[in-house]
Amino acid sequence: MNKEKGNLSIHSENIFPIIKKWLYSDQDIFIRELISNACDAITKVKRLSSLGEADLGDNTDFQVKVVLNKTAKTLKFIDNGIGMTEEEVKKYINQIAFSGAEDFLKTYKDKGDVDQIIGHFGLGFYSSFMVAETVEINTLSYKQDALAVKWRCDGRTEFEMENSSKDERGTEITLYLGEEGGDFLNEYTVKSTIEKYCSFMPYPIYFEVADKEPEKDKDGNLIVEEPEVLNDVTPLYSKQPSSCTDEEYKEFYRKTFRDFQEPLFWIHLNMDYPFNLKGILYFPKLNTEFDTMEGRIKLYNNQVFVADNIKEVIPEFLLLLKGVIDCPDLPLNVSRSFLQNDGFTRKISDYITKKVADKLNSLFKSEREGFEKFWEDISPFIKYGVLKDSKFYEKVASIILYKTTNQQYITLEEYLEKYGEKLDKQVYYVSDDVQQAQYIKMLQEYELEAVILDHNIDSAFISHMEMKKKDIGFKRVDSNITELMKDKDQATDGESSTKEAETLTKVFSKTLGKEDCKVQLESLKSQDVAGMIILSEESRRMQEMMKRYSMGGLNMGAMPTEEILVLNKKHPLIQYILEHAEEETELLNCIVQQVYDLAVMGHKPLSPEAMTNFIKRSHEIMKQLIL
Template sequence: MQKGNIGVTTENIFPIIKKFLYSDHEIFLRELVSNAVDATQKLNTLSSVGEFKGELGNLTVRVTLGQDTITISDRGIGLTGEEIDKYINQIAFSGANDFLEKYKNDANAIIGHFGLGFYSSFMVSKKVEIITKSYKEGAQAVKWSCDGSPEFTLEEVEKEDRGTDIVLYIDDDCKEFLEEARIAALLKKYCSFLPVSVAFGKKKEWKDGAQVETSEDNIINQTAPLWTRKPSELSDEDYKKFYHDLYPMSDEPLFWIHLNVDYPFNLTGILYFPKVKSNVELNKNKIQLYCNQVYVTDSVEGIVPDFLTLLHGVIDSPDIPLNVSRSYLQSDSNVKKISTYITKKVSDRLQSIYKNNRSQFEEKWNDLKIFINYGMLTQEDFYEKVSKFALFTDTDSKHYTYEEYQTLIKENQTDKDGNLIYLYANNKDEQFSYIEAAVNKGYNVLLMDGQLDVAMISMLEQKLEKSRFTRVDGDVVDHLIAKEDKKANALEADKQEMLSVAFKSQLPKVEKVEFNVMAQALGENSAPVLITQSEYMRRMKEMANIQAGMSFYGEMPDMFNLVLNADHKLVKQVLADEEKACAADVVPLKLSIDDATKRRDELKKKQEGKKDEEVSTAEKDELNELVEKLDELKMKKDSLFIAYAAQNKVIRQLIDLALLQNNMLKGEALNNFVKRSIELI
């Protein structure tokens, strides 16, 4: 029996392994089962080239739970005593402190770097034994044992069969790994597609109301998963079944892409386009990354472009090391090539569906557009590829490519400055009357109700020449597309003022909402009152919801225009009644305002060009008194209009109808509207 110290230059390698080396304790099982599979595949290779002439027999790798042990057994090439000494006992570190300092932030990188897969066993074990016998003729079986200190023992033992058993004596603080369900879950996560059969216990069946073990091995993996097979051998049903094996609760995928390339890097896999309802984030990180059928991670940022992290499926590449680190992924040239290749494959697949079956492409557009829009927004080369077949959808559910749509609207939706105006709605029901008004005028209205459409609009205004997007409720229909310079106001200033003060006074108080009231000539057949919202301010607020650094727009109040149609008989009637009711009090006030304004303007003109000290105190005082007097007179005049408005039910009814049409009438205000409607009827 040989005793010795593991070849490290420090006493505390094991605490380092336990605490720092592996960021996730559960990967010990992946490492040890992968090693067993490697040993088995090596024997297969030796047999195929004639270097091993014995019977291969059953090569299943077995994971067995004892009372306080986990054993991983294989019938692979095994190890000699010399090989144990070389591969297990000689861990050459320059010193624990240097090691810790260098790798403390990137523990995962070390495993691959130092080939330390076996040592992950000490994260969960107080003692580890290796009982092994080499495939070589006449080899002596040996047992290596270590209790988590640098001391080990190595002795000759009897072992009938070639291969290796690794026995882990599980630590008291890791007893969870002795639970059958926990190990079954880890094997499913990491080992589902290993290329050699892995058995965990026996299959169970129901007998007399209880589950009993059968004599059949419980094989936990598919050794030849779908992505390792040729597409020509597979049916649509095979692809769908595999998708449901990976994501049991998901809807059927839209379609898939089978990846298979062996130059300039090795890559296989299947990527699925899932149905995405709304939340982008919830559907990220569903692509599983494998290295030679060994599960690595489902955090694939850096390997696939950001927008394709929305896809589901599997990527397998031996060119990405098993123990992969973030920094490695960001700097590795193979990874960059893989990313470019996947982007190209996706855009080619989308284009082929568009070209070969446009109606199918249009049917799936609502589900596809989140991927395509996300890609166009985040990757310039993807925009260039797909902008030829990306689609707009109008409010009649018709689809157009960007080029087709420009042709459709060019004649009727070009403004006086030569800009192409794209009108859009983001809610067909809420904006129905605005859409109808635009369509009646011969305009086409796009439906842009996707969660990325706000960002798409901003990008397309930069990409598409002389183009501007305007929401259909951004202005009254006659002003949405300015064909000529705006005419002067429909009403004289004092009449504008009478109406705006009266209507503004009756607007309900809505939190974080401000209204600007104005009168415009909209034609006697248009609605008496309309609510519009500035395209710029609304878009800034919408962008604030999805873009960091714009939150100050989100805090600003919503700004709406309440537009009174000066041509409508109801508004005309309100104005005539208001003039009549307020005339006796307003006329003398107006004379006083005119006199005070005239004197104020004279004083201001007199003081023009003078320094402050050159103006007499008397003149300064008189000017201040006039300003105060004008404020007071205006308040008196406004109070007359407000008093009139308070008892005019038509004003409040017209306001509430406009608010109701925009889904802005709620609570007490809605209740009052219903009562008033009944009274008026």
């Protein structure tokens, strides 16, 4: 044919600024679009060949080649797929998404909400104009006697078409990179982008630099570099789970996520009905702090990378994991990077949640010992899932483990079965097993254990569990004195005890300079402890909540303290204070202050000033012992 010139079939002065501004969030996305189009072209011609409708001759070594020429400032994408005829170029290229270009422009020209763009415009090829000043297509169809066609456009609505001398089936797209595409003249940038988006494309992808200086060995001979395949055409997740070994799973994890710490375990997803979904989810060894955990789940569509961590498909709590999910049925929009608002995605999300819960239950029931070994790593993830997803809670609530202060793992049901009768269905816990060691020891004296809940997420978690299981409550070990700790055999005179409590309140208030000091006198079985601080569970949770609000910038005002100083009537120091309450001696003041500071230290850290005075006072007491 003679050289043909014309305008792209759209009613707009220029579609390309619209494409650049709204269709693609990342400039490097053009590499994914052009390579995935090339793979599609190969798939089509293979299909025609299998149906006997295409004679491929010897050209069956299917591949995609990306060639960088820094000198010419070009980037080529070459495939040996189905190719295009002159008519097909006119239909699929010149008309720009012939099925709806006018609707697209009318609807989205003046709007910036990318989520509104629906996925039937087929504009992937035009992403190349994000980086190229001019784009050239050289293509030859698989059809017998077809003529090769060359198409050229400089980013405006004009194009040129003519016959070319191309003699091999397929398509070659050449991007003449402009200023905006300067980064892609870098070999590393192009290779890393191919690996980012095209790691699992179904056909080999080769990359070469056309004007690269040849290397020589020490003898001056040219070193011939073998072309390197940048992708894995049959990724592990696409295989049957029964054919995969543990070492293959670990190697896939290391290669995909550049993480050389072995995952704890994994789940291989393989579903054909009612939708097609394959993938592998890995449970990595997590960080100790919940707010620093960050997973990465890569979402693919027919082995084409879509995005990381898409919440419409992957439940939010699972985003703490690492993995790969490939679902060809995903309803993507034109840029392949955003999901349309489709109830189908919710079904996928529910399926993934169910498979994860099933795996956890299976491990708990069949490999309890192994499950306990990595519980500390996975517990924040499970607790987060319980808070975020009611269906997940229902499936895993019975297998949530609690580590006790004697370093054993126990479920809530097991804890209540063992201690529930003694503790009136209360679950005692510690948030700092060092700080609260005194209270732990007192519980253990009565063959009772507390569970350790020392993670950032635990405060919200126990509130959630109380809401779900209304017949139980969680109490920190320093929230009250259980009846088991009291000496019921100690004869008490109600009136006398009241007077003693009033005396102690007066002494401690005056010595400590605390008018609001609250004192509770008890006869405890243990004589090792003179005093302890308790704070009701409700008061402490309120204080914690107000502290969080304050950290968020919301001034909630000061929360009045509800701390109570519990004094052990049976302890010699308390007896001494009662007997010498009226004397106001230096020794009495010293004992009162020391008993109080020791009680506070078992409950929370002393203030810097209080700690300084405590250390000074302790030295003075020890000096008196040797004088």
